[in-house]
Amino acid sequence: MVILKDFKVETNPTWCPGCGHYTVLAALQRAAANLGLEPDNMVLVTGIGCSSKISQHFNSYGVHSLHGRALPVATGVKLANHDLTVVAAGGDGDGYGIGVGHFMHTLRRNIDITYIVMDNHIYGLTTGQTSPVSQKGFKSKTSPHGSAEEPLRPLQTAIINGASFVAQAFAGDINQMTRIFEEGIKHRGFSHINVFSPCVTFNKINTFEWFKEHLVNLDEKSDYDYTNKYHALEFLDRHGSIVTGILYQEDRPTYHEVMIGATKTPTSKLDLTIPKEESERLKALFR
């Protein structure tokens, strides 16, 4: 039996005390244990940032890749062996800044991975610059007079462009977050989970308290219909996107089931020998 401990590593995370990323790690460990996943069958792929260090602190296979590039690596891993549970994770800068192009394309392909964005509305590791989801007017070292840019709306963008599971969680509510992670991992297809995970060191605006004050919890709305895209968009809009819960879910084939060369057996387990008659057939193509 897999237990929580199996997903823990010996060394301690190097995050600042109180950082939201700690609870995200804990929730992911719980979710994995609750689902009875095997650490050896999981791969956690991350980009670069404080948040992206989570792949070093979670006991599974992992790739701590390059800034903004978690999703293509995760895609490669999944397509190589679709029996693996693949989770991609990173920060808002990583995923919605430099990496937003991969985000758009991975979600529309419906690759069967869970993508957790630890969104603190700031660049943490590089010590506090404005991120693409920082609020308009947000002051940081790179926007001393307040950000002049409209923040991106990743959840809405995901919903509109074909993500089949879209949810939002909050590092201040580990129980809901754990449940959402479980649902996201169970979901067959691309699961996009944005987690408000406050940076206690550099973001003095979007703090745990701030989120607690503003957050609307979908679990408390019994009439919410998470199969309706426009319902989700409208709801997000009404609440300034400060909502937690499962926003949208849809069942459709995942990429590795329908892509060129789709196989039941994971690619990594295939026999590589090419029988004589096949090599002759291949040659004959050129005669």
Add this chain to the structure above:
Amino acid sequence: MVILKDFKVETNPTWCPGCGHYTVLAALQRAAANLGLEPDNMVLVTGIGCSSKISQHFNSYGVHSLHGRALPVATGVKLANHDLTVVAAGGDGDGYGIGVGHFMHTLRRNIDITYIVMDNHIYGLTTGQTSPVSQKGFKSKTSPHGSAEEPLRPLQTAIINGASFVAQAFAGDINQMTRIFEEGIKHRGFSHINVFSPCVTFNKINTFEWFKEHLVNLDEKSDYDYTNKYHALEFLDRHGSIVTGILYQEDRPTYHEVMIGATKTPTSKLDLTIPKEESERLKALFR
């Protein structure tokens, strides 16, 4: 007085006969002439693709840059000299494939440029591969069994993420297209104009005829409210995005007016000398 001829170059475009891009070029030339723009005060920035060759065929300053990178170049040009009329253009592969990250960030900044995407649902110049907006099931050399991916929804994405002008035109209707270009160029802020511009050589599905059959013209809908985002989203959804007209428009400050270092005088026209008292002040910052 500027006339249409001023925007024409001597050499002929190298597009295939009948390619939609011809009319896009013509409409842009007309729009520029109608608006009385000076060719010398215009910059047309493109990426790489058949469509992106438009910068060579339009008589203004131009940059025919790199695949997917028209928008950052256009941004640099505009911020360097905001008195210039800056138009960015390219294909669907260029803008929504490799370049979609720049698209997202440029639009949310509301850089005052007009971005024309000549959308033929295919990669033309590289002789026919599936593009990120090719329909699901679309067959091409890279998706012989039909595309397995959900196409991106660029218009909806633009509307949701803060583009202040979003419209769609059709190469088969040069008059409407010209009007839309004029409005887009006049609009202060980021104007996103998607133009259905059929590739007569490689896309045998989304042809001129196909579009003519399916297109809904917003100009004919007197009750359409282009100031309402959700109205626009819903309308696009209802018509499978095959709609022409101005979908959404909003008035808000453009980036160069509110960014760090915003000036009335274009940056390129500033005097570069640093007076003695200023150099002394600068040095004093380090004492």
Add this chain to the structure above:
Amino acid sequence: MKDLKWKVGGAQGEGIDSTGEIFAITLNRLGYYLFAYRHFMSLVKGGHTNYKVRISSEPINYHGDDLDILIAFDQRTIDENFYELKNNSIIIYDSSKFEAKTPDENVKVTLCPIPLYDFAKELGNSIMKNMVATGASCAAVGLEVTPFLEVIDDIFKKKGEKIINLNREAIQKGFNYFRENYPEIKLDLPDKKGKEKQNLFMTGNEATGIGALNAGCRFLAAYPITPATEIMYNAIANFPKFGGKVIQAEDEIAACMMAIGGNFAGVRSMTSTSGPGLSLMMEALGLAGISETPLVIVDVQRGGPATGLPTKTEQSDINEIIYGSHGEIPRIVITPTTVEEAFYYIQHAFNLSEKYQCPVIVATDMFLGMSKKSVTDLDFERVKIDRGLLLKDDELLKSGTGTFKRYDLSSEFGISPRSIPGQKNGRYVALGNEHEETGYETEDVEMRMKMMDKRMHKLNQFNPEELGVYYSEEDEFETLVIGFGSTHAQINEAQKVLKEKGLKVAHLQLKILHPFPSNIVKEKVEKAQKVFVIENNATGQLRQLIQLEIGAHVKLSSILKYNGNPFTVNEIVDGIIRKV
């Protein structure tokens, strides 16, 4: 070696390629050895394109300097290709469209007007002019029409009876017209030495694709780019049968990162691209290097820089391939010289990449990648799959549940055994930061040095000469000619010409550039009085490598070509003669 050179030219989009193809496929099936070169422009319709076929009695890797038969669909074809025509050559042209003018009276050329277009129109489809021309070509080289008709049957099988018959008729028309009107003209084909229907007719790109498949590659992530896209098409056509997967990535960064992910997860994975894409992969390359993840990149080079000359050939990415990516990583750079080698060397690339757990870049170019040749045979057994130090499940099980040392410093030659996800007890994090033996991030100065040394010294035990150097085996020579990659054939032919002229010339062709095969290059350079380095680039990148690795600056002299076309034999001969 007797040969005959034939070329068809016209405007892009007119079907020039398929005319060339049908002509060439037929001759290949008959047992001739061919080499076919495609010239085209970076636009879809209009622009001049041509397809040249050299026909020989022996295997060849170059389409030849000159020309015996030119089929011209427009005057531009004549203007642009006339300089290639030999004395006593012929031009078959479409007399329904234009009156041919020959730009130079000194070259004796026979004009053979044929109303190609009119014939086609008669058949009801102007595109048939290509087939009429094919028929005429058949007559001009003195072949019977039957084998051509058979090829037509095969190729248009799926298109139905009607199309087949139309094409057959067109060929027959052209054949008959030529026989009747130019009975005296017959350009001799060389002896046919190959067996019928035996030789394969394929491009370097196709050989790369099939080679990768045979190497056990089961995942290709790529983004379309000329002249590399064909590798992707080939994979799409052939990987699925073997459970292999192909994905069209959103850009080259993603493509390369996907391939890294695939390799990490235990599948031999690659990406194929050309210069612009390669430049975008520089950061990813470093990740593969430091995380010791295998990775194979194929760069089909084209004219640079930036977008440069997208449909032309060049060998100018070598510097970036060897030196690109910030910081320092081990890597292997292979440059196959022929279509056959494109097949075999991609297999070595996968073996080396897994053996040394480092990126391997295979650099071909548009000339090698898109030219087609008759290949006698491909030996699918020659290069055995060797997956390097991949731990077996039971080895890992025995190791206990303690943390797995993926980057074990005590490993021999610095190559630590790998585990792959799914294996028990093999968990680790592959990362782009400096790390400890377990993969955990570190900034410790000692560990940093040890890990850098581990990585940078991995290749010390690898002897690049074993993999790939061709030497012409002269015992005595004065002049040494060095090239790499696709220039092999022309240098080879040039060497013969120079020898006939009495020069003592040896030829060294490098098939690996990094690690540099210093020993043999040094030995030969030292023996030479003068060394010519032949490259399809403007700065002499190989010459610079030789200077760096060997020295001998004063002996070295560059012969460079960077106008987008492959070298001719004559250019090399001339270049050398002018300087010795």
Add this chain to the structure above:
Amino acid sequence: MKDLKWKVGGAQGEGIDSTGEIFAITLNRLGYYLFAYRHFMSLVKGGHTNYKVRISSEPINYHGDDLDILIAFDQRTIDENFYELKNNSIIIYDSSKFEAKTPDENVKVTLCPIPLYDFAKELGNSIMKNMVATGASCAAVGLEVTPFLEVIDDIFKKKGEKIINLNREAIQKGFNYFRENYPEIKLDLPDKKGKEKQNLFMTGNEATGIGALNAGCRFLAAYPITPATEIMYNAIANFPKFGGKVIQAEDEIAACMMAIGGNFAGVRSMTSTSGPGLSLMMEALGLAGISETPLVIVDVQRGGPATGLPTKTEQSDINEIIYGSHGEIPRIVITPTTVEEAFYYIQHAFNLSEKYQCPVIVATDMFLGMSKKSVTDLDFERVKIDRGLLLKDDELLKSGTGTFKRYDLSSEFGISPRSIPGQKNGRYVALGNEHEETGYETEDVEMRMKMMDKRMHKLNQFNPEELGVYYSEEDEFETLVIGFGSTHAQINEAQKVLKEKGLKVAHLQLKILHPFPSNIVKEKVEKAQKVFVIENNATGQLRQLIQLEIGAHVKLSSILKYNGNPFTVNEIVDGIIRKV
């Protein structure tokens, strides 16, 4: 040269930096010459960090090998820095937190426990322990407390009376405690030779930012990355006053492309980054090269490859900087050696970039970029803005309305005059494809050659030696030491030590690597019996450049360091002595 070295260390996030800053700023204002080096890790809190200040009576560019005073907030600080402590040095440590242990009994060190934390607590804020330590430091070096209090007043001006008083009190407390408890301890400061409140105290990054501003740069597009982000901060703080603009791009590709757009539109524009960002700019670099658009890139190098050692120094991007981007372009690579040069050379970079219409890369590193030194003065007049061949409005008007030949082949040295958008009659398309004189895309073989030659020969007239080589002016020497960039100071000091030991050593420091200053390097290398090439990288990238450009393989020998830290003087001295 007498000097004193002081260091404060503790956990990241404890305010170590500001302790160092206040101590250093005060001494700088007093007229001492300082060099301050920051050591930190790639995580935000926790981890060991320290701030070292070397105080001298003359300008210096290195923080010194050893240490006189260590302020330790934890035992780790002692453990990690003990090796630097000289005999008779002191450790001031926080005795309310731990009991100091010294790892080596052979080094005579006086321990000065002070209950820093308890004092701070008494004041009501634990962060005040830093100020207590500053006060103690002040006493330890025998200074009066007043100048420190003045600095406190200045720095906390905006924070209000209360904070100021708290800080003042804390300093006073530390000062008094030290005086009372360790009256016998006073480490002598060197003579103070500078004028009070005269020297600037700044980092290489700050000098780069201010230099760019003075060069007329009015647009910076960048993406945050350690250790380059400071340049962006500096621009944000100072450009707007002069109408300059700064944008935080979405990634480095965009940043570089924006800078190209800005330059195209006539504004001197730049981007600043470090290795990973540089790798992403490779394709854009080629675009600037072929379109002949000026572009300045600053690469503040850090430990590679990939994410590598993000907060450590290295000189390992040189290969990519010189050889990166597919295809071939002209470029200039400058490597300033001091903070002052960071100021002047960025100005040359802009002039050269506009003069030669090609990219210029300024390669500093984290050591130079983030270390702070006392700078006597910066001469804002020294490097005049020279915008190269920018056409005036009336010149263009005179030219008539015919198509403008942006890439005029008849231009002298291949440098064609430029127009900028908005100018009448200057319209053209800047492009990444090969092009004609007007900028129109071409695949013509003749034109291609001409354009390549034009671009590649532009720099022939540029003499790199004029720009940047330091030579120590020995007439006679046996050993030559060559370095580039930020290693200047340590090599310089090492040279002195070696001379004292009787070795005949000369020192050549390169400030430009491409085009390579071959003449002087050749001349000196030829004179030398043995040449040592000192580099902060693992493969000897400069040594390789010398081999490539000069030859002399056997004379050359590398002294390399690649553990993330700058060289010590001793490492260089030892390295040389061991080999001569």
